[in-house]
Amino acid sequence: MRMAELSRESGLSIATIKFYLREGLLPPGERTSPNQARYDQGHVRRLRLIRALIEVGGLSVTSAHAVLAAMNEGPFAALGTAQDVMIGPTEAADEWSQERYAELVRSMGWHVHPDSAAARQVRDLLATARDTGNVDLVAHWSAYAEHADALGRQDVDWMADRPDLEAMISGAVAGTVLGAAYFNALRMLAHQHYSVQRWPEEAAQQANRI
Amino acid sequence: MRMAELSRESGLSIATIKFYLREGLLPPGERTSPNQARYDQGHVRRLRLIRALIEVGGLSVTSAHAVLAAMNEGPFAALGTAQDVMIGPTEAADEWSQERYAELVRSMGWHVHPDSAAARQVRDLLATARDTGNVDLVAHWSAYAEHADALGRQDVDWMADRPDLEAMISGAVAGTVLGAAYFNALRMLAHQHYSVQRWPEEAAQQANRI
Numbered sequence: 001m002r003m004a005e006l007s008r009e010s011g012l013s014i015a016t017i018k019f020y021l022r023e024g025l026l027p028p029g030e031r032t033s034p035n036q037a038r039y040d041q042g043h044v045r046r047l048r049l050i051r052a053l054i055e056v057g058g059l060s061v062t063s064a065h066a067v068l069a070a071m072n073e074g075p076f077a078a079l080g081t082a083q084d085v086m087i088g089p090t091e092a093a094d095e096w097s098q099e100r101y102a103e104l105v106r107s108m109g110w111h112v113h114p115d116s117a118a119a120r121q122v123r124d125l126l127a128t129a130r131d132t133g134n135v136d137l138v139a140h141w142s143a144y145a146e147h148a149d150a151l152g153r154q155d156v157d158w159m160a161d162r163p164d165l166e167a168m169i170s171g172a173v174a175g176t177v178l179g180a181a182y183f184n185a186l187r188m189l190a191h192q193h194y195s196v197q198r199w200p201e202e203a204a205q206q207a208n209r210i
Numbered sequence: 211m212r213m214a215e216l217s218r219e220s221g222l223s224i225a226t227i228k229f230y231l232r233e234g235l236l237p238p239g240e241r242t243s244p245n246q247a248r249y250d251q252g253h254v255r256r257l258r259l260i261r262a263l264i265e266v267g268g269l270s271v272t273s274a275h276a277v278l279a280a281m282n283e284g285p286f287a288a289l290g291t292a293q294d295v296m297i298g299p300t301e302a303a304d305e306w307s308q309e310r311y312a313e314l315v316r317s318m319g320w321h322v323h324p325d326s327a328a329a330r331q332v333r334d335l336l337a338t339a340r341d342t343g344n345v346d347l348v349a350h351w352s353a354y355a356e357h358a359d360a361l362g363r364q365d366v367d368w369m370a371d372r373p374d375l376e377a378m379i380s381g382a383v384a385g386t387v388l389g390a391a392y393f394n395a396l397r398m399l400a401h402q403h404y405s406v407q408r409w410p411e412e413a414a415q416q417a418n419r420i
Contacts, residue, residue: 045343052338055298058268076412079405083398088265110403118398125392128262133255133377134384140368144393147357152400158350160408167343174344176401180394182335183354187390188293188328190362193320195286198370202286 006039010047025050057177075172082176084117093123100126108145216249220257235260235275267387285382292386294327303333310336318355
């Protein structure tokens, strides 16, 4: 397909697509003349993935580029880079959160990198829960790890069972970014459902708020 | 405590605190002279919550303000507003994603608002999974709903069991924003653990990447 059709199919303007081509987020099409190139469904899927990384994942163009570059290195590298860029800067952990993190990882039997973005985020959030006057969240959150373990195992099985390497890699990235947002939205729906049961009067007054 | 101590305790600069006071994110202290006010631990906790909303939740000052304003209306309003601002703009749903959303909500027995930010996000992500060449994510994600339901029910129980209304409301906001980030980080740790088992060679080569 030509550039105009690629724009229609992806829902992105020609100017945006040309920007992604220049920045190396989108591989060049097959050149058919000095001024024209042909694109295929792989380009459409790639553009939609870039859109999802930026719009759903909230990534910058630079971060999206890092993820796409890592996709050339295989599913493990793609997964790690997607994790890195999804998590912003974190504070240095204090002893209290370090101990709780170590206990969590030990109790789950996880072999994980203690300096990874996800590990730093866990320690940071434990400290933040404590410092915002919600230290009891830490005990409450102990139930989260079992659910995360079950989901994470199924996610990796799903990824590894995909038909080819390209699909595995795309699945690693889409699964990380879209899956996080999807679970979060489902958890919010469950909060709606159970909080209406819990506070029916407030819910009736605010029916148009939630 | 004086402003200087509030700054030390909260880890925020005096300029930032004065900005939050002007913008109404932080309630004023108790005035002790025309130029001085006294602050208490409630101010420290509130500043840490504002920091968490902005740094962890990625909210703008305007969105953080909307959440803090809703906190005066009760736990249900605080929860709904936290959900609204955590989820950005979404696309209009097509029939395909609308049908899948309806089936999900029916199968879970959830009574939720179909126009809420979370419901729109679910429909949007179903379409995005399909359009990025990952339509099999939709079937894979069916397992997510049971976990989200279990967590969501426990979250609302935890919130409702807190000692007083202020703690319930703070818990609604902190639980929504911090809890989403915490579960996401745990899921990433599980991805690390199971993907190292799945791709041990690639993992060994990239030990410093994840």
